[in-house]
Amino acid sequence: MNLLGTVKARDKAFESKYDKYAEHPRFGHRPRRTGLNPDPYDASVNLHYNATNLDEIRRRLLLLTGEDLPNAKQLEPFWPKGLPRISGTAVKAEPAKQNKPTVPVTHYFDVERVCRRCSQPFIFFAEEQKHWYEELGFRLEVDCVLCHPCRKREQSLAAKRAAYERLVKSKSRDWRETLQMVNFAVSLSEEGVFSGRVVERMRAALKSVPAEERNRPSYKNLIARIKAISEQDKK
Numbered sequence: 001m002n003l004l005g006t007v008k009a010r011d012k013a014f015e016s017k018y019d020k021y022a023e024h025p026r027f028g029h030r031p032r033r034t035g036l037n038p039d040p041y042d043a044s045v046n047l048h049y050n051a052t053n054l055d056e057i058r059r060r061l062l063l064l065t066g067e068d069l070p071n072a073k074q075l076e077p078f079w080p081k082g083l084p085r086i087s088g089t090a091v092k093a094e095p096a097k098q099n100k101p102t103v104p105v106t107h108y109f110d111v112e113r114v115c116r117r118c119s120q121p122f123i124f125f126a127e128e129q130k131h132w133y134e135e136l137g138f139r140l141e142v143d144c145v146l147c148h149p150c151r152k153r154e155q156s157l158a159a160k161r162a163a164y165e166r167l168v169k170s171k172s173r174d175w176r177e178t179l180q181m182v183n184f185a186v187s188l189s190e191e192g193v194f195s196g197r198v199v200e201r202m203r204a205a206l207k208s209v210p211a212e213e214r215n216r217p218s219y220k221n222l223i224a225r226i227k228a229i230s231e232q233d234k235k
């Protein structure tokens with residue numbers, strides 16, 4: 001292999017590392033190279049804490065003020081050792097749009113993350129950060145700890161749960177709404193949010209469903225799912 005071939009193979013190996021990263025519907029799963037790579041030791045540059053590490057912060061402070069971070073020793077155990085940012089992916093920030101920052105951020109980087117729920121690696125994209133901290137009004141302290149699929153799942157579960165609670169409390173629930181309520185409970189149980197016992201209690205509510213409705217495939221399917229949950233529970 002010639003030199004160019006070697007370089008290409010190396011770049012390919014580097015990029016293939018991202019094949020297993022969680023997908024973001026807007027940004028994909030690979031770093032978005034902008035070619036911008038601001039120097040973290042430049043006095044006019046201030047990176048978000050998620051893009052840097054304690055060593056870098058201490059060295060920068062030492063360089064700019066001649067002093068060490070006073071509580072560095074206490075902070076050390078809580079700070080990851082590696083450098084989370086991906087080189088050449090910086091996006092310029094607009095400090096005036098940030099929500100009351102203690103220290104305004106001048107650039108965001110694509111940063112490496114591991115999902116706290118499913119352990120899949122993902123990228124918290126520079127452009128996504130810009131959106132969070134400058135459009136949505138999130139404070140800079142707010143961190144992204146879940147991959148996009150897990151965040152979506154969490155939102156959909158929360159919505160299902162709210163709809164379920166509303167139906168449970170409803171005093172004027174008709175049989176159609178009862179079916180909806182049971183469907184939500186079954187689905188939340190399948191997702192591991194509810195225990196099988198919640199679903200077990202739902203069986204009684206199904207008595208309000210008219211006999212002629214019970215021949216429908218959707219109803220039979222619901223009963224089969226309830227059965228599967230109670231069998232799972234007995235194991």
Ligand SMILES: [Zn+2]
Nearest residue numbers: 115118147150
């Ligand atoms: Zn995840």
